[in-house]
Amino acid sequence: MNWISNYVRPKINSLFSRREVPENLWTKCPECGTMLFHRELADNLNVCTTCDHHMAITPRARFAALFDGGVFHEIAVTEPLPDPLQFRDQKRYPDRLRAAQRETGEKGAMLVAEGEMGRTPIVAAAQDFSFMAGSMGMQVGNAIIAGAQRAVKLKRPFVLFSAAGGARMQEGILSLMQMPRSTIAVQMLKEAGLPYIVVLTHPTTGGVTASYAMLGDVQIAEPNALICFAGPRVIEQTIREKLPEGFQRAEYLLDHGMLDRVTHRKAMKDELVTILRMLTGQPPAVKGELPSPPEPAEPDAAPEQSSAPEPAPKGDAKA
DSSP: OOTTTOOOOOSOHHHHSOOOOOGGGEEEOTTTOOEEEHHHHHHTTTBOTTTOOBOOOOHHHHHHHHSGGGOOEEOOOOOOOSOTTOOBSSSBHHHHHHHHHHHHOOSSSEEEEEEEETTEEEEEEEEOTTTGGGOBOHHHHHHHHHHHHHHHHHTOOEEEEEEEOSBOGGGHHHHHTHHHHHHHHHHHHHHTTOOEEEEEEEEEOHHHHTTGGGOOSEEEEOTTOBBOSSOHHHHHHHHOSOOOTTTTBHHHHHHTTSOSEEOOGGGHHHHHHHHHHHHTTOOOOOSSOOOOOOOOOOOOOOOOOOSSOOOOOGGGOOO
């Protein structure tokens, strides 16, 4: 027996085999390259703990941090036609939709919900960039209309978080028609005298920027978010010039008057509560409530008198 070529493999795999580490335990920051543990990243609202880079966050995770106690009620959205143009490129459009729904667990690119934020009742909508790049299709238009109608019915402010790569080419002109539809929904809010706040996140581009994302009463953006209609690479190729540093980023737009605020994600809830309560004429929010004082104890009831006669004193007894 040749001990070099013929050998018995060890049977205790727990000692000699390599343990497989799940791939979703660590996330690499695209800005600074730091490896972030998934729990630490989730606790920090998907913001890098090293460089403060704001990564993408799902609408449900955002709402869990936004609403009081993470409690919110989803608003039903009318489902559009699955494939109105019978579009096909490398894949059929229904196949792409089903793949996006499996990956995200959502029916569409926008989620609408209602709840309380700092004891302030609101209706909120958020786009999911991981669902076909958050592209604006008929489902997004239906979601904005459903949220606006619900806000008007309940007389609540409407807060929208935008994150999109533009219109959805698989729906063609029907996707572009969501621009005037969403504009009419915003007009409904204005006619009802309700605040409409837009929070622009990275990235917000294309027809979304050209419609409902720029119609808010107050425009807020997350740090370093790309906000534009055409991307910087397209503009450079068109005008054949080098663009300024930070062009089309949130801080650049704030300096040039296109935004009202640039707010960190962890401070977004307090910022929104302050603005909404000011616009609706409500007193400042109470961040910490003292326990209610104990109720005063009821006085003891008077003892019941006995019907039996009391015994006579000993001195009065007769001989």
